[in-house]
Amino acid sequence: MTHPGELISAYLDGELTRAEIQQLFSHVGGCGRCASELEAMQRVRAAVRSLPLLELPQGLVPEADAELVPLHRNRGFMIGAAAAVVALVIAVAALVTPSVSAISVDELTSRYGARASLDPAFGPAKVVVPHLVDIVE
Amino acid sequence: MTESVPLTWEEVARVYGRKIYNFAYRLTGNGDDASDLVQEVLLRVRKGLAAYQPGSFEGWLWRITRNAFLDDVRRRNRRPTAPLPDEVDRWDLASVPSADIEYSRISIGDDVQKALLELPIEFREAVVLCDIVGLSYEEIARAVAVPVGTVRSRIHRGRKLLRESLI
Numbered sequence: 001m002t003h004p005g006e007l008i009s010a011y012l013d014g015e016l017t018r019a020e021i022q023q024l025f026s027h028v029g030g031c032g033r034c035a036s037e038l039e040a041m042q043r044v045r046a047a048v049r050s051l052p053l054l055e056l057p058q059g060l061v062p063e064a065d066a067e068l069v070p071l072h073r074n075r076g077f078m079i080g081a082a083a084a085v086v087a088l089v090i091a092v093a094a095l096v097t098p099s100v101s102a103i104s105v106d107e108l109t110s111r112y113g114a115r116a117s118l119d120p121a122f123g124p125a126k127v128v129v130p131h132l133v134d135i136v137e
Numbered sequence: 138m139t140e141s142v143p144l145t146w147e148e149v150a151r152v153y154g155r156k157i158y159n160f161a162y163r164l165t166g167n168g169d170d171a172s173d174l175v176q177e178v179l180l181r182v183r184k185g186l187a188a189y190q191p192g193s194f195e196g197w198l199w200r201i202t203r204n205a206f207l208d209d210v211r212r213r214n215r216r217p218t219a220p221l222p223d224e225v226d227r228w229d230l231a232s233v234p235s236a237d238i239e240y241s242r243i244s245i246g247d248d249v250q251k252a253l254l255e256l257p258i259e260f261r262e263a264v265v266l267c268d269i270v271g272l273s274y275e276e277i278a279r280a281v282a283v284p285v286g287t288v289r290s291r292i293h294r295g296r297k298l299l300r301e302s303l304i
Contacts, residue, residue: 009293013267015274040304044296047249047303048268054159060172061154061179062147 003031008038012045146183149198154179156270157202163265164206166254177205196279199272203262203280210258252302260295267292 007024010016016024028034157178161171181201189197253261266277274292278285 006289006293009296010274010289013274013292015289040300041293041296044299044303045268048253048264048296048299051163051246051249051269053155054162054168056155056158056175057168057172060158060175061150 003027003034003037005037008034008041009045011038012042146179146186149182149186150179153198160199160202160265160270161206163250163253163269164258164261166250170209174202174205174209177209178202181205193276193279195272196276199266199270199276199280200282203266206262207258248303249299252299255302256295256298260291260298263288263291264295264299 004024004027007016007020011021011024028038154175158171158175161174161178162168165171165174178201182198185197185201253265256264262281263277266272266280267274272280274285274288277288281288283291
């Protein structure tokens with residue numbers, strides 16, 4: 001009978017389908033060699049995973065630094081950008097008057113993403129300046 | 138797997154720097170080489186981010202990382218002043234505890250690190266990407282540009298060799 005070999009490591013890594021797991025254990029149940037290999041692989045895997053996670057040497061990675069300009073914004077809406085929008089919305093809210101409100105909010109949404117100011121799930125902006133949502137509408 | 142894309146290379150550095158360093162350390166066995174590799178990877182990330190197409194960011198990042206490592210290995214192998222015996226000696230030094238205060242002083246950790254360094258590179262990188270970095274087989278396959286079946290085989294064969302070294 002063919003020994004399942006590679007299935008053993010893949011099983012330990014959670015990389016097997018249910019059918020493959022059944023195939024593995026129907027073999028291992030009657031094969032002492034594979035049963036002992038399963039145990040050995042488990043120990044080896046645990047040994048490698050027990051290696052300590054090392055800290056980065058100091059100074060190797062740049063700290064947050066204002067003068068380092070982002071190279072490219074690909075996609076997604078990151079926390080930093082969201083925080084910037086919240087700050088901006090707060091600032092606008094402090095200054096807002098009926099004559100400028102519609103324009104500035106439109107600009108905000110087009111420049112910084114509609115989600116930040118319109119998405120009901122985006123709590124902070126709505127809570128801080130609830131009247132801005134009305135202005136947009 | 139993280140699909141959201143960090144905005145800048147600095148963020149890549151902050152989020153992934155430690156993982157890249159650990160990947161590099163376990164592959165090379167010493168802190169200086171690992172530090173050099175981290176800097177080289179971040180340089181490549183900085184150059185490559187502008188052209189990055191949305192997709193598997195980690196696949197992209199780890200492909201850059203392992204390519205930087207392999208380029209370094211090839212460069213060392215080509216260097217006439219670094220014949221193989223010296224290279225072997227240098228890598229043997231990996232078992233000597235470095236100045237890195239985080240380095241495990243438990244002997245089993247030294248043994249495992251030494252055994253990793255004795256693995257063929259293909260097996261070593263597959264095992265490290267799986268057990269140290271924590272990538273799935275599919276992510277490793279993307280990073281290394283081989284089929285998932287090859288990843289499965291390399292990890293298992295790598296572990297079998299580790300068992301022989303460690304027992």
